[in-house]
Amino acid sequence: MTTSPPIPLHPNAPEQVAFHRTELSLMLGLYGRMVSAGEWRDYGMSFLREVAIFSVFRRTAENPMYRIEKRPKLRLKQGQYAVIGMDGQVLKRGNDLAQVLRILERKLIRSID
Numbered sequence: 001m002t003t004s005p006p007i008p009l010h011p012n013a014p015e016q017v018a019f020h021r022t023e024l025s026l027m028l029g030l031y032g033r034m035v036s037a038g039e040w041r042d043y044g045m046s047f048l049r050e051v052a053i054f055s056v057f058r059r060t061a062e063n064p065m066y067r068i069e070k071r072p073k074l075r076l077k078q079g080q081y082a083v084i085g086m087d088g089q090v091l092k093r094g095n096d097l098a099q100v101l102r103i104l105e106r107k108l109i110r111s112i113d
Contacts, residue, residue: 017052017072019045023097027054027068030101040065066104
């Protein structure tokens with residue numbers, strides 16, 4: 001008995017880019033640490049045709065403080081993961097998500113006076 005792949009509802013429907021479970025665990029782990037530090041309060045996710053976005057908010061009604069984007073088409077060029085600031089500036093880009101997220105973990109390190 002052979003199994004066939006599932007038939008899409010719309011044959012011409014575009015593929016969606018999504019985060020894998022391991023990617024989500026890295027991002028949600030960082031999110032939890034930042035929430036406990038009082039820096040972040042909310043997040044949102046968007047899954048589009050060419051990009052998956054994890055947005056982080058200080059308050060729900062604001063624009064996102066940071067966007068973590070996954071663009072698989074850029075994996076051989078600049079790197080498929082990027083951290084983008086509130087003003088649209090790319091803060092870090094690369095193919096290793098843990099390495100890219102380190103730019104945000106530096107916000108947790110504070111000097112004690």
